Amino acid sequence: MAAGVLALTAGCSGGVAGGGSEESEDGPIKLGMLAPFSGSESAFGAYMQNGAQLAVDEINADGGVLGRDLELVVEDDACDATTAVAGANKLVTEGIVGSVGGYCSGATLPTLPIFDEAGVPMVIPAANSNELVDQGLPGVFLINGTGDQQAAAAVQYAEKIGATNVAVIDDATSYSADLAQAFTTQAEEAGLSVVFEATVTPGENDYSAVATQLVGAQPALVYWTGYYQEGGLIVRQATDAGYTGAFMVADGSVDAKFSEIAGAGYTENVVGTFTQTPDMIEGADEWIADYEELAGDPPGPYSTQAYDAVRVMAQAIEDAGSTEFEEVVAALEGLEDFDTFAGPLTFTENHTLSGGGFVIVAVDPATSNFVLEDDLQG
Amino acid sequence: MMQLIWNGLIVGSFYALVALGYSMVYGIIKLLNFAHGDIYMLGAFVGFFTLSAFGISNETSIPLLLVILLLSMVTTGLIGVGIERVAYRPLRRSPRLAVLITAIGVSFTLEYGVRQIFGPNPEAFPVRLESRGVDLLGMRITASQIVLVVIAAGLMLVLAHIVERTREGRAMRAIALDPQAAQLMGVNVNRVISTVFFIGSSLAGAAGVMAGAYYGSIDFLMGFVIGLKAFTAAVIGGIGNLYGAMLGGVLLGMLESFGSAWFGGEWRDVFAFAFLILFLTFKPTGLLGARVVERM
Numbered sequence: 001m002a003a004g005v006l007a008l009t010a011g012c013s014g015g016v017a018g019g020g021s022e023e024s025e026d027g028p029i030k031l032g033m034l035a036p037f038s039g040s041e042s043a044f045g046a047y048m049q050n051g052a053q054l055a056v057d058e059i060n061a062d063g064g065v066l067g068r069d070l071e072l073v074v075e076d077d078a079c080d081a082t083t084a085v086a087g088a089n090k091l092v093t094e095g096i097v098g099s100v101g102g103y104c105s106g107a108t109l110p111t112l113p114i115f116d117e118a119g120v121p122m123v124i125p126a127a128n129s130n131e132l133v134d135q136g137l138p139g140v141f142l143i144n145g146t147g148d149q150q151a152a153a154a155v156q157y158a159e160k161i162g163a164t165n166v167a168v169i170d171d172a173t174s175y176s177a178d179l180a181q182a183f184t185t186q187a188e189e190a191g192l193s194v195v196f197e198a199t200v201t202p203g204e205n206d207y208s209a210v211a212t213q214l215v216g217a218q219p220a221l222v223y224w225t226g227y228y229q230e231g232g233l234i235v236r237q238a239t240d241a242g243y244t245g246a247f248m249v250a251d252g253s254v255d256a257k258f259s260e261i262a263g264a265g266y267t268e269n270v271v272g273t274f275t276q277t278p279d280m281i282e283g284a285d286e287w288i289a290d291y292e293e294l295a296g297d298p299p300g301p302y303s304t305q306a307y308d309a310v311r312v313m314a315q316a317i318e319d320a321g322s323t324e325f326e327e328v329v330a331a332l333e334g335l336e337d338f339d340t341f342a343g344p345l346t347f348t349e350n351h352t353l354s355g356g357g358f359v360i361v362a363v364d365p366a367t368s369n370f371v372l373e374d375d376l377q378g
Numbered sequence: 379m380m381q382l383i384w385n386g387l388i389v390g391s392f393y394a395l396v397a398l399g400y401s402m403v404y405g406i407i408k409l410l411n412f413a414h415g416d417i418y419m420l421g422a423f424v425g426f427f428t429l430s431a432f433g434i435s436n437e438t439s440i441p442l443l444l445v446i447l448l449l450s451m452v453t454t455g456l457i458g459v460g461i462e463r464v465a466y467r468p469l470r471r472s473p474r475l476a477v478l479i480t481a482i483g484v485s486f487t488l489e490y491g492v493r494q495i496f497g498p499n500p501e502a503f504p505v506r507l508e509s510r511g512v513d514l515l516g517m518r519i520t521a522s523q524i525v526l527v528v529i530a531a532g533l534m535l536v537l538a539h540i541v542e543r544t545r546e547g548r549a550m551r552a553i554a555l556d557p558q559a560a561q562l563m564g565v566n567v568n569r570v571i572s573t574v575f576f577i578g579s580s581l582a583g584a585a586g587v588m589a590g591a592y593y594g595s596i597d598f599l600m601g602f603v604i605g606l607k608a609f610t611a612a613v614i615g616g617i618g619n620l621y622g623a624m625l626g627g628v629l630l631g632m633l634e635s636f637g638s639a640w641f642g643g644e645w646r647d648v649f650a651f652a653f654l655i656l657f658l659t660f661k662p663t664g665l666l667g668a669r670v671v672e673r674m
Contacts, residue, residue, distance in 0.1 A: 040597065042498045172644055199644040204603060205593040208385040209638035209646070215518075229500045229595055236594060240511050241518050260502035261595040264436055 105129030171226030232261025390631025399578025415605020421586025458579025616667025
């Protein structure tokens, strides 16, 4: 412990195992957040940072945690594994005692062992690949629904609209491939036939080859599990190629830019699987106003999850009465029906949410935004 | 089958337009201009900036597209001339490696400069082509694809005319053969090189605008992959050879189209770059590269 404190104050990153991440007993409690602030996913970084900052400000106004102030430290992960690892090491040297970041699963995954070794518990607000918890690291908690839960919502909706032949396209990233796999498995279990599966390379413009194959396979519904830029292009190119079935996109594609890229008139058949956002939740007006006052912009995807991640972490530290790794993890495991935007939160044995909270959204032609279509309740 | 050929032709038109600039520049000063793909990106952003400045969005007009196309071509052409003047000309007598590294530096400057100005997020291009299709001969053809192919073919014809039939074109071919002899014969080498950069860059800029209008999404890294693909196309066709670049571009588009149909979309780039390696190993002069006399 004493060695750990010395190592950290000396700014050294290596080998601080098993807690001891406190810089001093009366300084602020630092929470770290890795999120994309550059690159194709950078819009989400700001949404997450502002959501988290709002929670930090509220908690500090209420007297902080264990009598100390919270402080949010952010680093850019650019949705890229190498950048994320560098960012994670930087956060550890800055002495964070908890991590409340993680948007892209592929970038979050390699940071888990770094935080684990440094004794930093992780409440991950957005990244939701099953791989994150499959490693069995004790300090990893997901508060976004997992790929399995999202796939379940997708299959449920496919059954609801009577689509028996379905297809799935992913972009080969960890999150996307994982979700596509879960969708295929669950669709087959539900008795649907998966008539076409494809993987595309992100960052290109021309997906006509996949579009042509998709038309040939004639599914009633196709599930795109990647991000919005490619998603918009694929919807447009498949429609041009003559595809007439339904399009379902996963949460990474649920963004107003998706409909702008697809173009007017191309989004009538598009729905998305998504966790609830503030504007879909009744009674969140006051929260939205607070957020806008802080950020100057309305909240977006993952603002609420980041907000909740900070609150969950703060509650656990308060319950634990310390920032020691084992005690905070035990407190996180012990949380029961903690009030969050996604409903009462209790972690399962796998450290995921007991309920996914996924809903179906569709594009509002007037604003290009995705709005609630079906809450899948009944 | 027909559909695969048609898809390949569309993608190939983009590759060919960008490959032309690569090949022309290599032909005349033996420089692999790795910033060339980013000129394509700049073309798209010049169009985006101009249209946004006039508050235009969600348009489908072809005349408007042509105006923007010309404007972007002139702008990117001038940028290309500027880059050559600032970054490459002072190094013309330096080792080739120095110029190559400079080209990569220029590439990063353009990419991250645009990111600073327009931000890192993809933008929707304000002019889109109507693209609902009709079925014909077992292919699905859309109006936008026809416009695209016609514009690309038109630009290439104009280029062929300039190179084959004008004094300026003859000067280019002369410099490609022997710059010193050309200079001794009274050819203004600097001016001709500037012209080549202008033409090559404006073709890439045109391709960028067309990609924006056809696909609809642009971002600051959009030139990276196509730059590499265009380089591949230029090598396949025989780098330095104009018709080789056109042929290589269309051929690479076809290869990718068939490759992804046979092996799946995730193998597309593997397939394309495997061909680059094959050509570099077994036929580095490319398909048409042997015709040295025609080089420029």
